Amino acid sequence: MIALDPIPFPIDTLPLRGGASDVALIDRAGVLDFAGLERLTGQVAAWLSAQNLAPGARVASWLPKTRLACVLPMAAPRAGLVHVPINPMLKRAQVAHILGDSGATVLVSQPARLETLESGDIPDGCLTLFESALDPSIQPLPRSNASGDTLAAILYTSGSTGRPKGVMLSHANLWLGAISVAHYLNLSAADRVLGVLPLSFDYGQNQLFSTWAAGASYAPLDYLTARDVVKAVERLAPTTLAGVPPLWVQLLEIEWPETVANLLKRLTNSGGALTAPIVTGLRARFPSADLYPMYGLTEAFRSTYLSPELVADHPDSIGRAIPFAEVLVVRPDGTSAEPGEPGELVHAGPLVAQGYWRDLERTAMRFRPAPAWAKGSGMAVWSGDTVVRGADGLLRFVGRDDEMIKSAGNRISPTEIEEAVVAGGETVEAVALGVADARLGQAILVIARGDGTREADLRARLRRDLPSFQQPLRYVWRADLPRNANGKLDRAAIKAEMTS
Known part of the structure; x- marks a missing residue:
């Protein structure tokens, strides 16, 4: 060393x-x-x-x-x-x-x-x-x-x-x-x-x-x-x-x-x-x-x-x-x-x-x-x-303040939603966003990589794993997700497209 x-x-x-x-x-x-x-x-x-x-x-x-x-x-x-x-x-x-x-x-x-x-x-x-x-x-x-x-x-x-x-x-x-x-x-x-x-x-x-x-x-x-x-x-x-x-x-x-x-x-x-x-x-x-x-x-x-x-x-x-x-x-x-x-x-x-x-x-x-x-x-x-x-001194990332989803009075971490979405193998990559919703203030939108054939399985699993206020309202399926010049998922581009 x-x-x-x-x-x-x-x-x-x-x-x-x-x-x-x-x-x-x-x-x-x-x-x-x-x-x-x-x-x-x-x-x-x-x-x-x-x-x-x-x-x-x-x-x-x-x-x-x-x-x-x-x-x-x-x-x-x-x-x-x-x-x-x-x-x-x-x-x-x-x-x-x-x-x-x-x-x-x-x-x-x-x-x-x-x-x-x-x-x-x-x-x-x-x-x-x-x-x-x-x-x-x-x-x-x-x-x-x-x-x-x-x-x-x-x-x-x-x-x-x-x-x-x-x-x-x-x-x-x-x-x-x-x-x-x-x-x-x-x-x-x-x-x-x-x-x-x-x-x-x-x-x-x-x-x-x-x-x-x-x-x-x-x-x-x-x-x-x-x-x-x-x-x-x-x-x-x-x-x-x-x-x-x-x-x-x-x-x-x-x-x-x-x-x-x-x-x-x-x-x-x-x-x-x-x-x-x-x-x-x-x-x-x-x-x-x-x-x-x-x-x-x-x-x-x-x-x-x-x-x-x-x-x-x-x-x-x-x-x-x-x-x-x-x-x-x-x-x-x-x-x-x-x-x-x-x-x-x-x-x-x-x-x-x-x-x-x-x-x-x-x-x-x-x-x-x-x-x-x-x-x-x-x-x-x-x-x-x-x-x-944590009490053990280890840090856990929750999310960026400007990316937090505010739905029905709850502050929701997009990272937490994304981790839950990919946990079952129905997709390997996903981005969660908050989009305007008249009833909730913001609803959860998930953009995921894949053809959507396993969306029903994904929804059923998340109903078991997440509380009701964290359930995505809608999924958009893509063959690939955009990346920026450093190879990271281009969240800003995805958000701009989905919210424009």
């Missing part, structure tokens, strides 16, 4: 020496050791510095998981710049918004991608650089000496009904997040991590950093189908795979050779709660792997995790605070909620981001001082998520 180090160093000093193999990166270009990673980071930083950019200038990247894309999150801060990764799945309007909103002065991309943009999408004065232009003979830039609170990255949260907002992350945020995760996942230099998540996603970027913090190997993968992931596991023999719930559903729907499934020793989940059937399926399909359910938000990166030994007995829990995080459960009046009492999850401590880029109003709404009774002081993230802390 990597030792906890509370000192925030510049993020570009993160790579440590690996184990016996000393392999940092395994990609289509081959194998890169840690000395090569350090050299390439310095060369990319020197390449960016040669563009004569002002300190703190924003460098956007719109790339698949190439070697350059893996190095840029450290190389740009080494050059005194701010990295703005753009999800390669985004389309031109979203890319144009991020470039304009961030004030990017450089866009690193590929010619074929830029051909999909239109006139005006790239702001005037924004230089475009192609990864093919990097001179392999350029002298590396030495490591930076930036302070921990220096801005290092702006990560844009995916948005469907509203435009994405940029979360500002410092060197300390990124460094401490990497050390924290590497510690509680028990990563070591012997591990190999398969990176299927976008590097623009905080979960995906941290996976890169935490892997290298532990001296382990990272293998990036751009995949089209779940079967591509199976083939990559067979080819690369990773010990660790991170995903979001929709990906786990897909991976459980296809065949896994037993010898391939047993290669995985660690599964980590964030970006949505795992349902009991998914937990059961993962434990059965990957019996050699420890399962780590996690909860997080981009504004504080990660808040909680559940230790693998607790998963079987507490499949609905999001666990306890991760290292360097203080997680509070707060009543509406600002006091501490008692065990068993719902309250807002408030995250305090050094993992809290610096706010939203150029958005003081939304920053003031979400980033507010920690309660006076908190152990630490300073800014905290008020998540808007309702949780309950």
Whole structure:
């Protein structure tokens, strides 16, 4: 296990020496050791510095998981710049918004991608650089000496009904997040991590950093189908795979050779709660792997995790605070909620981001001082998520305040309804919404994956399992449910469609 180090160093000093193999990166270009990673980071930083950019200038990247894309999150801060990764799945309007909103002065991309943009999408004065232009003979830039609170990255949260907002992350945020995760996942230099998540996603970027913090190997993968992931596991023999719930559903729907499934020793989940059937399926399909359910938000990166030994007995829990995080459960009046009492999850401590880029109003709404009774002081993230802390200290997610269903005077958690819907196997994915109803105020609508042939069985089971006020009024069946660029179910898009 990597030792906890509370000192925030510049993020570009993160790579440590690996184990016996000393392999940092395994990609289509081959194998890169840690000395090569350090050299390439310095060369990319020197390449960016040669563009004569002002300190703190924003460098956007719109790339698949190439070697350059893996190095840029450290190389740009080494050059005194701010990295703005753009999800390669985004389309031109979203890319144009991020470039304009961030004030990017450089866009690193590929010619074929830029051909999909239109006139005006790239702001005037924004230089475009192609990864093919990097001179392999350029002298590396030495490591930076930036302070921990220096801005290092702006990560844009995916948005469907509203435009994405940029979360500002410092060197300390990124460094401490990497050390924290590497510690509680028990990563070591012997591990190999398969990176299927976008590097623009905080979960995906941290996976890169935490892997290298532990001296382990990272293998990036751009995949089209779940079967591509199976083939990559067979080819690369990773010990660790991170995903979001929709990906786990897909991976459980296809065949896994037993010898391939047993290669995985660690599964980590964030970006949505795992349902009991998914937990059961993962434990059965990957019996050699420890399962780590996690909860997080981009504004504080990660808040909680559940230790693998607790998963079987507490499949609905999001666990306890991760290292360097203080997680509070707060009543509406600002006091501490008692065990068993719902309250807002408030995250305090050094993992809290610096706010939203150029958005003081939304920053003031979400980033507010920690309660006076908190152990630490300073800014905290008020998540808007309702949780309950049990007598055993474990937290359970209830729902987002803006997603709670108010029906016949009852506040109903959509998560609870969704878990009940998928529990019997009539469907594997579902989204519960509140829709206007003259009699109830809001009625429960469920959008589920499938053809609806087992709806009668589902209704009969829920009549047995749920009280009358939690019974869905209507079901809409779909062959597939929309997902956002990070692979998560796109609840905002579903809600917009169903309520418009």
